[in-house]
Amino acid sequence: MRWDVFFGSFPTLLSALPVTLELAVISITLGFLLAVLLAAARLSGLRALAALAYAYVYVIRGTPLLAQVFFVYYGLGQLDAMRNSILWPVFREAYACALIALSLNTAAYGSEIIRGGLLSVPRGQIEAAKAFGLSPTQRFRHVVFPQALRAMLPAYGNELILMLKGTSLASTITIIELTGQARILASETYAPIEVFLAAGAIYLGLNVVLSFGVRLLEGRVQRSGGFAMEG
Amino acid sequence: MNKTELPASQPGLAVPTIESRDLRKSFGAVEVLKGVSFKAYEHQVISIIGASGSGKSTFLRCLNFLEAPSSGEIDFKGRSLEIGGGRAPTRIEIEGLRRRTGMVFQQFNLWSHWTVLENIIKVPIHVHGVPRQQAVQRAMDLLAKVGLREKVNAYPASLSGGQQQRVAIARALAVEPELLLFDEPTSALDPELVGEVLAVIRALAKEGRTMLVVTHEMSFAREVSDKVVFFHDGRIEEEGPPAEVLRQPRSPRLGAFLKSVR
Amino acid sequence: MNPLHLLAFGPTGWGDELAYGAAMTLVIAALGFAGGLVLGLPIAAARLSSNVVLRAISGVYVTVVRGVPELLVIYLLFFGGGQFYRYVADALGYSGAVAADAFSAGVLAVILICAAYSAEVFRGAFQAIPKGQIEAANAFGMTRSTLFCRIKLPQMLRYALPSIANVWQLVLKDTALVSVTGLVELMRTIDVAAGSTRSPFLFYMTAILIFLAFTAVSNKAFEGAERHFSRSVIGGYGK
Ligand SMILES: Nc1ncnc2c1ncn2[C@@H]1O[C@H](COP(=O)(O)OP(=O)(O)OP(=O)(O)O)[C@@H](O)[C@H]1O
Ligand SMILES: [Mg+2]
Numbered sequence: 001m002r003w004d005v006f007f008g009s010f011p012t013l014l015s016a017l018p019v020t021l022e023l024a025v026i027s028i029t030l031g032f033l034l035a036v037l038l039a040a041a042r043l044s045g046l047r048a049l050a051a052l053a054y055a056y057v058y059v060i061r062g063t064p065l066l067a068q069v070f071f072v073y074y075g076l077g078q079l080d081a082m083r084n085s086i087l088w089p090v091f092r093e094a095y096a097c098a099l100i101a102l103s104l105n106t107a108a109y110g111s112e113i114i115r116g117g118l119l120s121v122p123r124g125q126i127e128a129a130k131a132f133g134l135s136p137t138q139r140f141r142h143v144v145f146p147q148a149l150r151a152m153l154p155a156y157g158n159e160l161i162l163m164l165k166g167t168s169l170a171s172t173i174t175i176i177e178l179t180g181q182a183r184i185l186a187s188e189t190y191a192p193i194e195v196f197l198a199a200g201a202i203y204l205g206l207n208v209v210l211s212f213g214v215r216l217l218e219g220r221v222q223r224s225g226g227f228a229m230e231g
Numbered sequence: 232m233n234k235t236e237l238p239a240s241q242p243g244l245a246v247p248t249i250e251s252r253d254l255r256k257s258f259g260a261v262e263v264l265k266g267v268s269f270k271a272y273e274h275q276v277i278s279i280i281g282a283s284g285s286g287k288s289t290f291l292r293c294l295n296f297l298e299a300p301s302s303g304e305i306d307f308k309g310r311s312l313e314i315g316g317g318r319a320p321t322r323i324e325i326e327g328l329r330r331r332t333g334m335v336f337q338q339f340n341l342w343s344h345w346t347v348l349e350n351i352i353k354v355p356i357h358v359h360g361v362p363r364q365q366a367v368q369r370a371m372d373l374l375a376k377v378g379l380r381e382k383v384n385a386y387p388a389s390l391s392g393g394q395q396q397r398v399a400i401a402r403a404l405a406v407e408p409e410l411l412l413f414d415e416p417t418s419a420l421d422p423e424l425v426g427e428v429l430a431v432i433r434a435l436a437k438e439g440r441t442m443l444v445v446t447h448e449m450s451f452a453r454e455v456s457d458k459v460v461f462f463h464d465g466r467i468e469e470e471g472p473p474a475e476v477l478r479q480p481r482s483p484r485l486g487a488f489l490k491s492v493r
Numbered sequence: 494m495n496p497l498h499l500l501a502f503g504p505t506g507w508g509d510e511l512a513y514g515a516a517m518t519l520v521i522a523a524l525g526f527a528g529g530l531v532l533g534l535p536i537a538a539a540r541l542s543s544n545v546v547l548r549a550i551s552g553v554y555v556t557v558v559r560g561v562p563e564l565l566v567i568y569l570l571f572f573g574g575g576q577f578y579r580y581v582a583d584a585l586g587y588s589g590a591v592a593a594d595a596f597s598a599g600v601l602a603v604i605l606i607c608a609a610y611s612a613e614v615f616r617g618a619f620q621a622i623p624k625g626q627i628e629a630a631n632a633f634g635m636t637r638s639t640l641f642c643r644i645k646l647p648q649m650l651r652y653a654l655p656s657i658a659n660v661w662q663l664v665l666k667d668t669a670l671v672s673v674t675g676l677v678e679l680m681r682t683i684d685v686a687a688g689s690t691r692s693p694f695l696f697y698m699t700a701i702l703i704f705l706a707f708t709a710v711s712n713k714a715f716e717g718a719e720r721h722f723s724r725s726v727i728g729g730y731g732k
Pocket of ligand 2: 287288289415
């Protein structure tokens with residue numbers, strides 16, 4: 001182990017960190033919005049809509065993220081329909097494709113977590129809220145949402161970590177984020193062990209901070225009984 | 232212990248089945264047992280009563296070391312297991328004592344991955360080295376005795392509470408214990424299921440088994456036991472034959488307790 | 494020409510290559526899964542041990558492996574493996590070429606990852622065993638090894654099964670990442686086929702369908718296993 005190489009590689013690796021963080025933040029945000037829609041579709045009571053959402057979730061969860069990234073970047077780019085469409089300027093870019101694949105992926109997992117959280121609220125409690133004359137909006141705001149949030153926060157925190165790790169796959173389609181940068185540096189320095197360990201340390205640090213943040217949030221939600229009850 | 236407190240049938244010179252001397256137990260800074268001295272002789276049925284939190288369960292669980300006593304001494308069949316000051320009992324000694332006793336829990340604690348039959352035969356086979364065929368034969372007899380022969384292949388989760396507790400009693404009997412410990416065996420049961428379990432325990436008492444029963448069922452204590460022991464605040468406050476202890480309590484606390492449960 | 498010809502078996506199509514790649518994927522996944530479970534059990538035991546050192550080491554292992562991208566673990570073992578062998582070769586005075594073998598690096602990576610995830614599953618399952626049942630076993634004088642083999646292990650496995658199914662899914666999908674080492678498994682075969690035939694849409698779609706088939710089959714298998722193992726519980730565990 002050459003410690004000088006290990007420590008020396010941090011500046012170069014960290015220069016690629018913004019790309020990793022940007023990929024993570026954008027795809028997590030887009031993915032969450034889509035996840036809410038998917039969860040709503042599955043709980044909508046409309047058979048066809050629910051089945052469609054289910055199929056989407058099944059396909060995404062049943063296949064590797066790498067296959068999804070390649071499919072979006074290489075596969076869709078082959079289609080004439082895509083090349084002639086107004087979307088082509090977007091799908092031509094590796095960066096946009098990575099974002100799309102990551103968002104589509106986390107949306108499927110996220111929708112399951114949201115759905116599970118909503119379903120975890122005991123029916124009897126919702127019934128009781130009805131009996132006391134709460135409107136559907138009030139029922140959601142005061143009874144369902146705070147409890148669902150509490151139930152799904154740990155799992156969603158886990159999903160955030162998986163997503164942060166998932167951004168490393170962007171390196172397979174030419175994007176130089178943290179892992180991509182590590183590969184370049186490893187071949188330049190002929191010191192793969194040192195460089196990859198340094199990159200691993202950065203990911204680990206990020207994830208430790210992330211899970212600490214989620215735990216803090218959990219504590220807040222636990223005490224306040226949900227954001228909705230505050231103020 | 233005062234000899235006059237023993238039922239007349241007890242030979243006063245016999246060795247107690249189990250005896251505790253100045254048994255103490257603390258959880259952290261809280262002393263829950265404050266020096267309990269107690270004897271149970273062969274064929275005795277002893278009911279242990281007392282308010283919630285008075286230390287009844289802790290005492291019972293100290294006798295087979297499910298809780299490690301803080302100090303004191305326990306004799307099982309004349310063999311001493313010292314705690315605290317003296318030499319601490321080894322795991323072998325503790326396991327040895329446990330193999331000669333049987334315990335029935337408030338929450339049944341049947342092993343949920345095994346059928347009724349397996350729950351009864353596994354300990355004899357794997358702990359006591361009884362041949363399987365013999366264990367099964369005995370299990371079938373015991374199941375007949377507790378009235379559950381037809382449930383032999385059922386899993387615990389499919390039984391009612393009363394049925395589960397009767398299986399748990401059969402499980403305890405399968406090891407041919409020299410002492411049976413019951414910790415509120417009917418407290419987790421719906422009222423209509425209490426009777427079937429008490430009937431089984433009554434039958435065991437008639438057979439002359441040595442039993443310690445923590446219970447809130449005063450009629451059971453009165454009718455079945457040879458001796459009643461009243462716990463208060465980690466001590467034995469009063470003990471004696473049920474006719475005396477339950478009819479004419481000397482301790483005002485026991486009087487108050489008996490009023491409250493009536 | 495019908496593009497599906499590309500998937501035919503024989504010299505003109507990629508069918509046999511894909512079948513070989515799929516088989517290789519299953520072999521890596523199976524070895525990685527089996528090795529990971531075997532390694533995961535002692536790690537879980539260490540996590541629950543009363544020994545502070547064991548607890549710390551196993552805790553760090555689980556946190557590190559789960560906190561680092563799988564891709565990076567594979568790179569480290571594959572490229573770093575070569576560097577490691579180089580050190581060994583130099584120490585032995587051998588100056589010829591040495592290289593890490595992609596297969597063993599890939600399998601080892603999957604084992605290490607699977608071990609971390611399954612250790613957490615086992616730990617949770619051990620903790621889910623009702624305390625009273627362990628107490629009852631103690632009250633009857635079971636020895637520690639009897640308690641472990643007859644009560645804890647079987648109960649733990651029953652609680653763990655649904656989540657172990659998820660770990661298998663994870664392992665199956667992670668094997669695709671091994672393709673970055675150039676090892677010819679399913680994903681690598683797909684990449685080569687997509688590039689050389691200039692039909693990426695068809696081949697990546699095929700990859701997705703093959704993985705979906707794997708998922709569907711293993712879901713069925715685990716459902717059956719769950720039904721078998723939870724027969725002692727009304728309604729069963731899981732879903
Ligand atoms: N593991 C423990 N840790 C700390 N305190 C305990 C523990 N177990 C029991 N205690 C305390 O010891 C006291 C006696 O408890 P115990 O269970 O022996 O009472 P009990 O007489 O059996 O009551 P009940 O009739 O409710 O079963 C209680 O105050 C209880 O809170
Ligand atoms: Mg009690």
